[in-house]
Amino acid sequence: MRAFANLYARLDATTSSNAKLAALQDYFRAASADDAAWAVYFLSGGRPRQLVPTKLLRELTLRESGLPEWLFEESYQAVGDLAETMTLLLPETLHSSEEGLAVWVEQKLLPLRGLAPELLTMQLVPLLQQLDRRSQLVCIKLITGSFRVGVSRLLVTRALAAVAEVDAKRVAQRLVGYTDLSARPTATHYLKLVAPVNEDEDERLEGQPYPFFLAHPLQIPTDDFAAQIGSPDQWLVEWKWDGIRSQLVKRDGQLWVWSRGEELVTDRFPELNRLLDHIPDGTVIDGEIVVWKANAPYLETEETTRDSGWTDNCQLQPSALQNCVQPFALLQQRIGRKALTPKILENIPVVILAYDLLEWQGQDCRERPQWERRAQLEQVVATCGQPQLQISQLLTGESWQDLDRQREASRSLGVEGMMLKRKDARYGVGRTKDVGVWWKWKIDPYSIDAVLIYAQRGHGRRASLYTDYTFAVWDGAENILDRKLVPFAKAYSGLTDAEMREVDAIIRKTTVEKFGPVRSVTPSMVFELGFEGIALSTRHKSGIAVRFPRMLRWRQDKPVAEADTLETLRELLPQTSRQSKDDRTKTPDSKIESVNDTVSQTSPQDEVL
Amino acid sequence: MDLVIARPEGLYCPPGDFYIDPWRQVERAVITHGHGDHARTGHAHYLAATPGEGILRKRLGADIDLLALDYGQTINHHGVKLSLHPAGHVLGSAQVRLEYKGEVWVASGDYKVEDDGTCTPFESVRCHTYITESTFGLPIYKWQPQNEIFADINQWWQANADNNRTSVLFCYAFGKAQRLLSGLNPSIGPILVHGAVEPLNRVYREAGVALPHTQYVGELQDTSQIRKSIVLAPPSAQGTSWMKRFGDYSDAFASGWMQLRGTRRRRGVDRGFIMSDHADWPGLQKAIQGSGAERVFVTHGQVHTMVRWLCEQGLDAQGFTTEYGEEEAEAEAHLPHDTSDAAGVSESPLTENVVSEGSPQQHIDKATV
Ligand SMILES: [Zn+2]
Ligand SMILES: [Zn+2]
Numbered sequence: 001m002r003a004f005a006n007l008y009a010r011l012d013a014t015t016s017s018n019a020k021l022a023a024l025q026d027y028f029r030a031a032s033a034d035d036a037a038w039a040v041y042f043l044s045g046g047r048p049r050q051l052v053p054t055k056l057l058r059e060l061t062l063r064e065s066g067l068p069e070w071l072f073e074e075s076y077q078a079v080g081d082l083a084e085t086m087t088l089l090l091p092e093t094l095h096s097s098e099e100g101l102a103v104w105v106e107q108k109l110l111p112l113r114g115l116a117p118e119l120l121t122m123q124l125v126p127l128l129q130q131l132d133r134r135s136q137l138v139c140i141k142l143i144t145g146s147f148r149v150g151v152s153r154l155l156v157t158r159a160l161a162a163v164a165e166v167d168a169k170r171v172a173q174r175l176v177g178y179t180d181l182s183a184r185p186t187a188t189h190y191l192k193l194v195a196p197v198n199e200d201e202d203e204r205l206e207g208q209p210y211p212f213f214l215a216h217p218l219q220i221p222t223d224d225f226a227a228q229i230g231s232p233d234q235w236l237v238e239w240k241w242d243g244i245r246s247q248l249v250k251r252d253g254q255l256w257v258w259s260r261g262e263e264l265v266t267d268r269f270p271e272l273n274r275l276l277d278h279i280p281d282g283t284v285i286d287g288e289i290v291v292w293k294a295n296a297p298y299l300e301t302e303e304t305t306r307d308s309g310w311t312d313n314c315q316l317q318p319s320a321l322q323n324c325v326q327p328f329a330l331l332q333q334r335i336g337r338k339a340l341t342p343k344i345l346e347n348i349p350v351v352i353l354a355y356d357l358l359e360w361q362g363q364d365c366r367e368r369p370q371w372e373r374r375a376q377l378e379q380v381v382a383t384c385g386q387p388q389l390q391i392s393q394l395l396t397g398e399s400w401q402d403l404d405r406q407r408e409a410s411r412s413l414g415v416e417g418m419m420l421k422r423k424d425a426r427y428g429v430g431r432t433k434d435v436g437v438w439w440k441w442k443i444d445p446y447s448i449d450a451v452l453i454y455a456q457r458g459h460g461r462r463a464s465l466y467t468d469y470t471f472a473v474w475d476g477a478e479n480i481l482d483r484k485l486v487p488f489a490k491a492y493s494g495l496t497d498a499e500m501r502e503v504d505a506i507i508r509k510t511t512v513e514k515f516g517p518v519r520s521v522t523p524s525m526v527f528e529l530g531f532e533g534i535a536l537s538t539r540h541k542s543g544i545a546v547r548f549p550r551m552l553r554w555r556q557d558k559p560v561a562e563a564d565t566l567e568t569l570r571e572l573l574p575q576t577s578r579q580s581k582d583d584r585t586k587t588p589d590s591k592i593e594s595v596n597d598t599v600s601q602t603s604p605q606d607e608v609l
Numbered sequence: 610m611d612l613v614i615a616r617p618e619g620l621y622c623p624p625g626d627f628y629i630d631p632w633r634q635v636e637r638a639v640i641t642h643g644h645g646d647h648a649r650t651g652h653a654h655y656l657a658a659t660p661g662e663g664i665l666r667k668r669l670g671a672d673i674d675l676l677a678l679d680y681g682q683t684i685n686h687h688g689v690k691l692s693l694h695p696a697g698h699v700l701g702s703a704q705v706r707l708e709y710k711g712e713v714w715v716a717s718g719d720y721k722v723e724d725d726g727t728c729t730p731f732e733s734v735r736c737h738t739y740i741t742e743s744t745f746g747l748p749i750y751k752w753q754p755q756n757e758i759f760a761d762i763n764q765w766w767q768a769n770a771d772n773n774r775t776s777v778l779f780c781y782a783f784g785k786a787q788r789l790l791s792g793l794n795p796s797i798g799p800i801l802v803h804g805a806v807e808p809l810n811r812v813y814r815e816a817g818v819a820l821p822h823t824q825y826v827g828e829l830q831d832t833s834q835i836r837k838s839i840v841l842a843p844p845s846a847q848g849t850s851w852m853k854r855f856g857d858y859s860d861a862f863a864s865g866w867m868q869l870r871g872t873r874r875r876r877g878v879d880r881g882f883i884m885s886d887h888a889d890w891p892g893l894q895k896a897i898q899g900s901g902a903e904r905v906f907v908t909h910g911q912v913h914t915m916v917r918w919l920c921e922q923g924l925d926a927q928g929f930t931t932e933y934g935e936e937e938a939e940a941e942a943h944l945p946h947d948t949s950d951a952a953g954v955s956e957s958p959l960t961e962n963v964v965s966e967g968s969p970q971q972h973i974d975k976a977t978v
Binding site for chain 1: 747748749750751866868869870871872873874875876877879880881911914917918921
């Protein structure tokens, strides 16, 4: 247990992928196969159901520490994580169990499930006393089902690959379904993961994807385009989709889906399996997985979809295509679910929008020019004829200015702007530019100057700071007496750590009232907020909801009186609002690299008491 | 009668007509210790503990009008008997004992109860009313003995040196840095310090505190051993171009705030060593109990929490609003600076009746209430 706890501490202490990788390798090299089997399970997202209710853990902590409940609450507020609060408050133990992770999980923790509360407490207290503080932390996280650590499945895969000296993509394939094991992970399972390549396994990796070719941001004025990159007819222009970049690999009668982080995500998107019989072997398609609703272009919240009279099949009506693509937030909801229920599959169906062909008839065609690959791709999609595979349509314009005008529709279409792909470009590797280039021509975010009026402590690593803010705008112009600040958005990203500390200090000095973890402050700080969408809302006091708000910069130069007004905000509303009202933040450039990473992004809180 | 009240200028003693660690400029200031939020410039007359004199002159100006009092030595000012007693926080830190008409108050300034070897250890002073800090006033804060932390630090340094990586340890320049130095194992490699740290080392050495040999980074001639070295630098150096000279380094931060995973990760360093110059929760309780006070005033930190807790323990507790740093991170991040604007007044109004009362121990016995 201690070795695993130390691994957790090392992973938790760093943000560097290399350091994490080194920690994982060290652990796997030293661990017994039994322990490693469980470690892989937990690290790649496997979670047994909650074994002990949090309520019981709280009561146990109160009793063992002898603290009053309010002091426990204050401590929890400061720490922001239940398991950590418990380990800091429970009396120090001198013991430290020598038994490994497997023994702990199988013989000590799993048997706790279903015990009556009194019995549970009786058994749990002596168990916790056998553990040092670090191990206690991990143990409590395991039994509450809240074990999370910042490693992606991809990183675990790479670590195992290095230890086993086997190609990472092969390990990824061996790992498929590992966390869904109906049986407990055992030494045998683990040894299979890290076994040397044997004769039975095909020499060629059946499902191997190609390295993704990545785009560069285009940040020059539209008027300079012609001079810098030539005329539009040298380029293929498409929308920049807001989904999950993926490769669809069909070989030897099997289908694999890889995300951009080269993570195998086939089992996350079972509906794509329907393409199996409609795409010939030896085909690799590059595209974007998006949520697709053929008859629900108007989207309110996750559960409500409105019939707005769209009855035509979107496929037959190219102009309606974008209306079928749903906001990324919805896709994120689906990824965030542990289990894909039939209801989710029905409510949040996905398709892949194809935009490139990397392999055709078993031949790597990345060296062929973009236009040729595109022509072939259009044929593949047409022959396939399944709604789960769509072509990412091309856009045309007589000039860059013309395209720029079309690009203004990006927001209402739920796309991030346009992609420009040189017609004669080869398909490169990563961010290369030597054989061709892809440009992402993104739209600017909306922005508004707003006043910070409430602050709340962050979670996890920001728990001791006030980092989550509520912002307001004025409900009247500067010359209006008694005008008020109306809250309209919450944001917690966009500041540097140094700025965050500075803002935190000001919040503490200007606090007017405290309500639990929230403080109201004397308005004194103005921030430029950026957001991706804006819509009318009846649920917000301001009558307006913004999407993905984040702080662009701290306007220390701007007095509160000069912040923007509700009127300015309203002027940004599109004529017909088609935005999702989901107001969680998402940094547009930190587009998910790993599907498993999104799981933790969508649940910023470790536990809720 | 209240011997200390909160005034806009700072904590004030009405019968004695002087302030303790005032944050606005006043006529007479008793300074508990040299940290920036406690020792400010511009007061006409200063009084502080003798071991802290060097620090104060370094920070506030060599020519400040300062009366240095040995620990336990008593002076009488307007009928108030005033003496200073070790607070164990940093070199020269003191608790201020005030006695007037049989009433005894002690203002602790900042303190910690563990003996760290670089300053006179904390002494419990009996009183009726105790003014305590509460920087780490939550039960989640519990420190390990410092020798365990030193062992961890030396181990980290050794491992880095073995891998040819410089170890950069961020810490507050005054107090924490010297305490860390005292625990480093010089046989591992050279010890380098930032320009903010070295002048304070000199003051400590002059005060007779044994510190290992240190080299000022700016004057380093031979850079061949830099990858075997440990570098002590203030937190403000993190992320600056000053760090570039160390190439591929491992960094760590030594502070009580490192107790929480969240703060540790937010700091963005490889390691967090939990070491504070403030009392932890058990330390605060021990000091308050040890004072025997029935009435407690709580200053900077977790004021509300501590007040409520102490009231529930049957004490008469309330908060004092001060402008001391709400958190150590703010309070001690100020670096030593040269000050020439300190008022140069030659008179010493606090020197009315300097009485030597013998050893501190004797004094405390007498003061026991
Ligand atoms: Zn201090
Ligand atoms: Zn202080």
